[in-house]
Amino acid sequence: MKTAAIVGGGVIGGGWAARFLLNGWNVRVFDPDPEAKRKIGEVLDNARASLPGLYDMAMPDEGTLTYCDTLAETVKGAKWVQESVPERLELKHKVFAEIQAHLDPEAVIGSSTSGFKPSELQEGAKDPTQILVTHPFNPVYLLPLIELVPGDNHDPRAVAWAKTVLTEIGMFPLEVRKEIDAHIADRFLEAVWREALWLIKDGIATTEEIDEAIRMGFGMRWAQMGLFETYRIAGGEAGMRHFIEQFGPCLSWPWTKLMDVPELTDELIDQIADQSDAQSGMYTIRELERHRDANLVGMMRTLKARDWGAGALLNTHDKVMNQTGGIAERLADVSDLSKPVKTVERAVPIDWTDYNGHMNEARYLQAFGDATDRLMLIVGCTPDYIAEGGSYFTAETHIRHIDEVHAGAKIRVETQVLAGAGKKMHLFHAMYEGDRLLATGEHMLIHVSLETRKASDPAPSVADPLARLATAHADLPRPEGAGAAVGVR
Ligand SMILES: NC(=O)C1=CN([C@@H]2O[C@H](COP(=O)(O)OP(=O)(O)OC[C@H]3O[C@@H](n4cnc5c(N)ncnc54)[C@H](O)[C@@H]3O)[C@@H](O)[C@H]2O)C=CC1
Numbered sequence: 233m234k235t236a237a238i239v240g241g242g243v244i245g246g247g248w249a250a251r252f253l254l255n256g257w258n259v260r261v262f263d264p265d266p267e268a269k270r271k272i273g274e275v276l277d278n279a280r281a282s283l284p285g286l287y288d289m290a291m292p293d294e295g296t297l298t299y300c301d302t303l304a305e306t307v308k309g310a311k312w313v314q315e316s317v318p319e320r321l322e323l324k325h326k327v328f329a330e331i332q333a334h335l336d337p338e339a340v341i342g343s344s345t346s347g348f349k350p351s352e353l354q355e356g357a358k359d360p361t362q363i364l365v366t367h368p369f370n371p372v373y374l375l376p377l378i379e380l381v382p383g384d385n386h387d388p389r390a391v392a393w394a395k396t397v398l399t400e401i402g403m404f405p406l407e408v409r410k411e412i413d414a415h416i417a418d419r420f421l422e423a424v425w426r427e428a429l430w431l432i433k434d435g436i437a438t439t440e441e442i443d444e445a446i447r448m449g450f451g452m453r454w455a456q457m458g459l460f461e462t463y464r465i466a467g468g469e470a471g472m473r474h475f476i477e478q479f480g481p482c483l484s485w486p487w488t489k490l491m492d493v494p495e496l497t498d499e500l501i502d503q504i505a506d507q508s509d510a511q512s513g514m515y516t517i518r519e520l521e522r523h524r525d526a527n528l529v530g531m532m533r534t535l536k537a538r539d540w541g542a543g544a545l546l547n548t549h550d551k552v553m554n555q556t557g558g559i560a561e562r563l564a565d566v567s568d569l570s571k572p573v574k575t576v577e578r579a580v581p582i583d584w585t586d587y588n589g590h591m592n593e594a595r596y597l598q599a600f601g602d603a604t605d606r607l608m609l610i611v612g613c614t615p616d617y618i619a620e621g622g623s624y625f626t627a628e629t630h631i632r633h634i635d636e637v638h639a640g641a642k643i644r645v646e647t648q649v650l651a652g653a654g655k656k657m658h659l660f661h662a663m664y665e666g667d668r669l670l671a672t673g674e675h676m677l678i679h680v681s682l683e684t685r686k687a688s689d690p691a692p693s694v695a696d697p698l699a700r701l702a703t704a705h706a707d708l709p710r711p712e713g714a715g716a717a718v719g720v721r
């Protein structure tokens with residue numbers, strides 16, 4: 233097990249702790265705040281309910297979380313240190329000096345700094361090349377972007393290790409080739425923020441109106457395509473050149489106050505804080521975080537279904553986790569044919585839960601549908617086979633809802649083949665959380681020709697593995713509830 237040391241466990245350090253822990257790393261935390269344990273515990277609750285549901289595979293088992301009293305015991309033997317103390321250069325220097333007195337030379341110190349350059353952080357360090365900027369985005373446990381800024385004085389092995397670690401925990405390290413204050417993304421964020429402050433100060437818009445202007449429009453465009461791909465489309469068929477020719481000149485019109493910052497007088501701060509209270513004061517911060525997380529999970533899962541942007545990254549991480557987690561893809565990978573086959577192992581995504589606070593009934597069918605798809609793959613009904621015109625259609629389904637399950641819970645489906653001969657494939661899925669039976673799904677499928685849309689016999693490449701599995705499962709006891717009809721128990 234690898235150990236990550238989290239130095240500073242506030243908003244960002246808490247998010248880092250969750251990201252490492254849920255990806256199977258042991259985590260040690262150092263933060264002098266007496267409330268740190270409670271705060272990190274609450275962040276972890278939110279992370280557990282949201283992050284695992286981004287994937288269609290089970291995440292690794294959680295590592296162990298330890299709160300330490302000294303920096304020395306926090307960093308000793310750690311492979312990664314993530315510094316997230318307040319944004320004050322002299323404090324960061326002091327913390328680096330103490331960390332480096334106890335840290336293994338091959339470990340890397342990533343700094344969460346939003347604005348300092350690596351050359352500034354490295355000033356006076358025992359080994360400057362051990363310190364890199366790894367700038368995350370809140371919530372760190374959900375958003376994949378990390379601005380990785382090595383600076384001029386870096387060791388390529390440290391940069392390579394940083395990329396390995398960050399990728400392993402599902403993040404997207406974007407290497408910033410030249411150091412600059414506030415890296416890439418915060419420069420945009422600050423530009424937008426400055427404009428927003430002027431709009432409030434000049435009485436043009438309230439905090440709420442500014443947020444609506446973002447979230448009802450361009451915010452959604454940015455989330456899935458960024459700036460340039462969006463503007464390429466905005467240029468119409470004539471594309472990017474036409475776009476620049478048409479709208480570029482506006483940049484020198486007096487639309488913007490970009491480099492001016494309104495003076496942050498008490499009056500302006502009160503105005504903004506009061507507007508913000510009126511807009512969102514009905515929620516606690518944790519409630520707002522849960523709304524944010526559920527919205528992000530929903531958006532990212534949509535991108536995932538389209539294998540696009542941040543969603544494509546999730547699909548890649550699923551494949552990596554399946555190499556170590558183990559759901560079979562072929563009959564030859566099934567370790568014991570005499571037992572029901574594991575066909576799904578995943579967490580319940582937060583957007584699968586409903587107004588009753590548990591997994592919605594439709595999602596049971598989704599999970600069982602995924603289990604059926606996996607069993608089809610295992611017996612040879614692969615994408616190539618389907619492309620050649622053979623597949624299965626489901627003719628009948630009976631689901632029994634036996635127990636509740638909640639967001640973030642790890643569920644598993646085991647599938648027994650009740651019959652698998654001729655055109656028929658009769659499956660019995662059982663869904664569990666640990667040993668607790670949650671639901672069963674009985675499904676009758678018919679093999680079809682996708683050309684005639686009529687029942688047809690499967691080719692031997694499917695019929696033979698299916699018959700082998702059905703024969704092996706024939707010795708299993710018939711599952712309780714198989715063949716049952718809906719009725720009063
Ligand atoms: N809040 C944000 O949106 C983002 C912040 N960052 C960066 O992350 C860093 C931390 O920011 P936040 O988490 O927002 O601040 P925060 O104020 O929420 O947390 C800082 C934590 O550091 C602890 N701390 C103070 N002195 C310490 C020491 N000597 N050793 C260990 N812990 C110590 C504090 O008790 C506190 O819990 C900053 O460099 C900031 O620029 C990066 C991305 C986003």
Ligand SMILES: C[N+](C)(C)CC(=O)CC(=O)[O-]
Pocket residue numbers: 345346368369370418421
């Ligand atoms: C406000 N901030 C500069 C600390 C923001 C960031 O650094 C990134 C983020 O999460 O928006």
